[in-house]
Each structure stands twice: as structure tokens, then as C-alpha cells.
Amino acid sequence: MGTMDPANSTPAVTIRDVTKRFGSVAAVDGVSLAIAPGEFFSLLGPSGSGKTTMLRMIAGFELPTSGRIELDGRDVTQSPPFDRDVNTVFQDYALFPHMNVMRNVEYGLRMKRVPKDERRTRAAHALATVRLEQFGDRKPDQLSGGQRQRVALARALVNEPKVLLLDEPLGALDLKLREEMQSELARIQRDVGITFIFVTHDQGEALTLSSRVAVFNHGRIEQVGTPREIYETPGSAFVAGFVGSASVIEGAAARALVGDDGPYSIRPERVTILAAETASSDANTIRANGQVTDVQYHGDGTRVQLQLEAGASMLAEVPNVGDQTSLPERGAKVTVGFRRSDMLSLHHAGAEPDQARAHVSRTHESGETP
Amino acid sequence: MYLSSFSRWMLRGFTALVLVVLYAPILYVARLSVNTSKNYAWPPRGFTFSTWNHAVHEAGPREALTHSLQTGAVATAIALVLGTLAAFALTRSRFFGRNAVNIFIVLPIALPGIVTGIALLSGFQRVGITLSFTTLVVAHATFCVVIVYNNSAARLRRLSPAVRDASADLGADGWQTFWYITFPLMRTALVAGGLLAFALSFDEIIVTTFTAGVGYKTLPLWFADNFSRPNAIPTVNVVATFVVLASIIPVWVAQRLTDSDSANR
Numbered sequence: 001m002g003t004m005d006p007a008n009s010t011p012a013v014t015i016r017d018v019t020k021r022f023g024s025v026a027a028v029d030g031v032s033l034a035i036a037p038g039e040f041f042s043l044l045g046p047s048g049s050g051k052t053t054m055l056r057m058i059a060g061f062e063l064p065t066s067g068r069i070e071l072d073g074r075d076v077t078q079s080p081p082f083d084r085d086v087n088t089v090f091q092d093y094a095l096f097p098h099m100n101v102m103r104n105v106e107y108g109l110r111m112k113r114v115p116k117d118e119r120r121t122r123a124a125h126a127l128a129t130v131r132l133e134q135f136g137d138r139k140p141d142q143l144s145g146g147q148r149q150r151v152a153l154a155r156a157l158v159n160e161p162k163v164l165l166l167d168e169p170l171g172a173l174d175l176k177l178r179e180e181m182q183s184e185l186a187r188i189q190r191d192v193g194i195t196f197i198f199v200t201h202d203q204g205e206a207l208t209l210s211s212r213v214a215v216f217n218h219g220r221i222e223q224v225g226t227p228r229e230i231y232e233t234p235g236s237a238f239v240a241g242f243v244g245s246a247s248v249i250e251g252a253a254a255r256a257l258v259g260d261d262g263p264y265s266i267r268p269e270r271v272t273i274l275a276a277e278t279a280s281s282d283a284n285t286i287r288a289n290g291q292v293t294d295v296q297y298h299g300d301g302t303r304v305q306l307q308l309e310a311g312a313s314m315l316a317e318v319p320n321v322g323d324q325t326s327l328p329e330r331g332a333k334v335t336v337g338f339r340r341s342d343m344l345s346l347h348h349a350g351a352e353p354d355q356a357r358a359h360v361s362r363t364h365e366s367g368e369t370p
Numbered sequence: 371m372y373l374s375s376f377s378r379w380m381l382r383g384f385t386a387l388v389l390v391v392l393y394a395p396i397l398y399v400a401r402l403s404v405n406t407s408k409n410y411a412w413p414p415r416g417f418t419f420s421t422w423n424h425a426v427h428e429a430g431p432r433e434a435l436t437h438s439l440q441t442g443a444v445a446t447a448i449a450l451v452l453g454t455l456a457a458f459a460l461t462r463s464r465f466f467g468r469n470a471v472n473i474f475i476v477l478p479i480a481l482p483g484i485v486t487g488i489a490l491l492s493g494f495q496r497v498g499i500t501l502s503f504t505t506l507v508v509a510h511a512t513f514c515v516v517i518v519y520n521n522s523a524a525r526l527r528r529l530s531p532a533v534r535d536a537s538a539d540l541g542a543d544g545w546q547t548f549w550y551i552t553f554p555l556m557r558t559a560l561v562a563g564g565l566l567a568f569a570l571s572f573d574e575i576i577v578t579t580f581t582a583g584v585g586y587k588t589l590p591l592w593f594a595d596n597f598s599r600p601n602a603i604p605t606v607n608v609v610a611t612f613v614v615l616a617s618i619i620p621v622w623v624a625q626r627l628t629d630s631d632s633a634n635r
Binding site for chain 1: 409447524532533535537538539540541543546550551554555
């Protein structure tokens with residue numbers, strides 16, 4: 001696992017068995033985490049999975065029903081937001097509409113009674129960090145969405161908090177701007193070295209930016225790990241299906257293909273559609289016959305949904321690199337091949353398989369799953 | 371929006387008609403206030419400021435105007451405090467009976483003044499409170515609170531709760547958040563509510579009749595006493611014209627404030 005060794009230093013954030021109930025609903029259900037100083041840590045999950053509630057409890061906007069939250073070793077479970085050394089970048093930015101950009105950014109320093117000159121210098125520096133040094137006099141409503149986003153970031157960073165919390169900060173931006181802000185965020189995090197806790201439902205964003213990711217589902221953590229671990233060795237069917245795409249193979253189908261009941265997951269890019277003649281009998285390659293049920297063009301690749309004769313549905317991704325005529329059509333009979341080692345066992349998954357499986361099929365968009 | 375030339379002319383005609391109906395009587399009174407003859411005869415003859423000169427030196431209307439300003443100011447001040455506090459309570463927290471409380475706060479504005487007036491009068495008498503400036507102010511505050519409450523509550527509902535979270539997140543305690551964030555963002559709503567409340571109190575007559583102390587004349591009461599007395603007519607015209615002119619100022623202020631407010635968001 002990554003570069004940090006939690007045993008050696010006090011974690012920036014420690015979450016011990018935290019539960020938050022709203023009425024009878026447990027939004028966060030027994031979550032424990034240790035986040036090391038300087039990490040870019042993502043809370044990833046679908047909406048309603050408890051990731052935002054978790055973030056709001058770290059910020060102090062919500063109090064846990066039970067459990068304990070520590071910042072840098074200090075118990076802050078019951079502390080109000082203004083008494084915690086964390087700052088938040090809000091989803092809708094939450095800039096103060098009656099103040100100009102400069103006054104927005106220096107607000108935190110003003111509350112801490114930092115003298116005016118120092119305040120101005122630090123705020124100007126923070127604005128420079130987000131490349132908005134020329135915009136100090138503007139009001140928030142004179143800025144574009146991306147600029148407001150940067151102001152929100154500067155307003156939080158200027159306080160040099162121990163931990164910066166980001167609540168889906170890029171959710172409201174269009175794709176191009178979002179990608180730009182992603183690399184901007186990564187750069188800023190490297191430069192300032194502050195621990196970032198980043199809430200997102202976008203798995204691509206989480207994989208790109210994070211040093212580690214916690215995947216949330218139904219208020220619980222399904223898996224914590226580096227982006228590579230999460231993607232390449234998903235710990236549960238839910239993680240396999242939510243982070244990237246995956247086909248889950250289990251029961252009779254798994255027995256026919258691999259030899260035991262599974263469950264297994266396999267990434268579409270690891271499945272190859274074989275030309276009928278190539279009968280290379282590689283010991284490591286598993287071959288299966290099936291029928292194409294759907295073909296979706298994705299730009300950089302084409303997704304082919306298959307119904308295997310062994311009784312499972314499987315997704316294959318064909319990169320769009322060469323001859324387009326070789327793509328199978330819907331209804332065609334094809335043979336696919338994949339390596340035994342690409343069939344990832346989900347057996348060690350802690351989550352109840354029934355529940356997890358329901359979510360996998362939901363996250364598959366093709367809807368052809370029988 | 372596209373309108374045929376016929377509809378456009380119709381709309382212009384109606385607008386002109388409505389403005390004439392609204393303002394002709396006021397202009398009529400204004401014209402009579404500088405008339406040389408001392409009756410409502412039309413067409414007016416001559417032009418003089420002697421009635422104005424005379425009215426300025428009359429104690430009755432000046433005292434009544436002072437009373438109205440005092441009553442309006444105190445009632446509005448009370449309404450600003452109570453109405454805003456009520457708005458905070460009812461928009462920021464949920465509690466049993468919240469909707470009922472909301473209705474009870476707003477109800478006085480819908481009650482006929484005669485009902486409010488009689489109810490307050492018999493209430494005061496029952497507990498043995500003699501009518502005075504205080505009873506009058508309390509009576510006016512009952513409906514002034516509603517105006518302030520409605521304005522403040524509407525604004526508070528529109529304020530994003532994330533802005534308060536952001537303020538707390540940046541180290542501001544509850545008072546600092548109120549002082550630097552919430553209050554500035556609702557200031558224009560308070561001014562608008564306050565002006566409206568004051569205007570309501572200023573021309574209130576029915577509740578005033580029942581709750582003012584003996585001999586305490588507000589401007590509407592003075593008008594009611596004098597408008598049918600032939601030798602007071604010139605003064606009535608002058609005072610009426612003066613009030614119309616004076617009320618342009620707060621209306622203008624309110625418009626400017628709400629304009630700059632909408633430009634800010």
C-alpha cells in the first residue's frame with residue numbers, strides 16, 4: 001500500500017465506529033477510518049451512500065449518533081464547526097453574495113483576528129494559488145462557475161487547515177472544466193501538502209486524483225485501498241460494479257467456466273472476442289461461446305454485451321483502433337477468451353452478496369441482463 | 371413579447387386610465403391646497419400659499435403628525451424585533467405546532483380592524499389597563515409584526531443554509547455569522563418590511579379609534595375630525611398634500627434598496 005505508514009504518525013483524521021441516524025435510517029453505519037497526513041483521500045459512493053454525511057460530521061455540521069472523530073489525535077466529536085481545524089469547499093460553493101472575492105477569501109482570517117495587512121497578503125497569495133489574482137474586486141455573481149469554484153477553494157486554503165474537505169466540488173462544472181479543475185486540484189494538493197478528503201460519486205475522478213479511496217455503500221465502507229487496489233482487486237461485487245464496469249459470474253456459470261461457484265468479477269477490457277478460426281489452445285485462456293445481445297459505441301471503444309452459453313451475461317470491450325468491420329453485430333454467435341487470472345474472486349467480500357449483486361445489475365446500463 | 375398594435379394601444383389606454391383614476395383626486399386636493407377660495411368649488415380660482423402658511427402655524431395638525439410619527443416609529447421598532455425573531459424561529463427550527471404558530475402570527479393582518487380594535491379594547495378594560503400611548507402602540511404592533519415577519523421569513527427561506535455552514539466552517543460563531551452574513555443579507559428585507567409596517571401604522575384609523583388614549587389624536591383621527599368642518603377644509607387640503615409629498619421619500623428609498631439588492635444576487 002502507498003507511501004504512508006499509519007503506525008508511524010498520528011493520523012490527520014481518525015474515525016472510530018461512527019454511526020449517524022436520521023430517524024430510523026442509518027445514513028452512516030459503523031464507519032472506521034484512519035487518514036494519514038498529506039493524503040488525497042476520496043470517499044466514493046452513489047448518492048445516498050453516506051459519504052456526504054460522513055464529510056459533514058468531520059466538518060462538524062452534523063453530530064454522530066455514536067462513535068468518535070479525532071483530528072490530529074484530538075477528540076472533536078462534539079466540537080462545533082468553528083472550533084475545528086478543517087475547512088470545507090461546498091458543492092454549491094456557498095460564497096457570501098454580498099462580499100467581493102477578496103473579502104470572501106479573507107473571511108476566515110478576519111474571524112481569527114489576523115491583522116489586516118497580513119490578511120490581505122495571505123488572501124492575495126491564496127487567490128494567486130488558484131490563479132484568480134485579478135478578481136479580488138468582483139462579486140461572486142460576476143464570476144463563472146469555474147471561477148467561483150476556485151474562490152471557494154482559495155477561501156478554504158487561506159486558513160491553512162490541517163484537513164481540507166471537498167464535497168463534490170466539481171459536480172456542477174461541465175466536463176472540460178471538470179477535467180481542468182481535477183489537474184488543478186491535484187497540483188494544489190501537491191503544492192500545499194494539506195490532507196484532502198474528497199467526496200465524489202464519479203469513480204473516474206476518485207481513481208485519477210486519490211492516494212486512497214474508500215468506497216461507500218448503504219452507509220458502510222465496502223473497501224478502502226489505493227485506486228489500483230480498488231480497481232484491480234475489488235473486494236466485493238458492489239465495488240467491482242461501481243468502480244469501472246464489471247461482469248459478475250457466479251453459480252453454475254462460474255463452475256462451467258472456472259471450476260467453482262465464485263463469485264468472480266471480470267473487467268470488460270480483459271475480455272477478447274476471438275475470431276472463429278483462431279483456436280490457440282493456451283492453457284491460461286478460458287474460452288466461452290455466446291450470443292451478442294447489445295453493441296454500444298463509446299468513442300474510444302465499443303462495448304459488446306454477451307449472453308454466454310454457460311448461463312451468464314458478460315461485457316467485452318473492443319478498443320476502436322483498427323478495422324471496424326470486424327465488430328460483431330447483435331444476434332451474432334461469437335467466442336470470447338479471457339485469462340484465468342483476470343477472473344477476480346469476490347469470495348473474500350465482506351458484504352452480503354445478495355444485496356451487493358442487486359447493485360451491480362443496477363449499475364449496468366445496458367439493461368439486457370436477463 | 372409580441373402584441374398586436376391594437377392590444378398595444380388598448381394597454382396604453384388602460385394604463386393611462388388607471389393612473390388618472392389613482393392620481394387625479396390627489397392632484398385635485400393638491401390644487402385646492404393653494405386655492406384662494408376656501409371651498410371645494412371647481413374650477414379653482416387664484417393661487418396662494420397663504421393656506422400653507424396658515425396651516426404650518428396650526429397646533430392641531432402638527433401635534434397629530436408628531437403623534438402618528440411617534441406611534442409608527444415605536445410600533446415599527448417593536449415589530450422589527452419581534453417579527454424578525456419569529457421569522458428566525460419559524461424558518462430555522464421545526465417544532466410541534468409550528469404551522470399553528472405561523473397562522474397565529476399572520477392572522478392579525480387578515481382580521482377586520484374593527485374586530486381587532488374591539489377585542490383589544492375589551493381586553494385592556496378587563497385587565498384594568500387605561501388607554502394610553504402604550505396601548506395604541508401595542509395595538510399597532512399586532513399588525514406591523516405580520517409585515518416584518520412575512521418579509522424576513524421570505525428572505526430567510528431564500529438564504530442558502532450552506533452559506534451559514536460556510537461561515538461557521540471559517541471560524542465564525544453564531545453571533546459573528548449573524549452579524550457578518552445573515553444580517554447583511556436580510557437588511558434590505560428589514561428595511562422594506564419596516565417601511566411597509568410604518569406606512570400601515572401611519573394611516574391606521576379603526577384600531578386607533580378604539581385603543582388611543584383620551585385626547586391623543588393621530589393624523590388619521592385629526593383628518594376624520596376635521597374634513598367635514600367647512601373652516602378646516604383649507605388646512606385639511608394642505609396637510610393631505612404635505613403627507614403625499616412626504617411619503618414619496620420612503621417609497622423612493624425602498625425602491626432603490628430593493629433594486630440594488632436584486633442587482634447584488
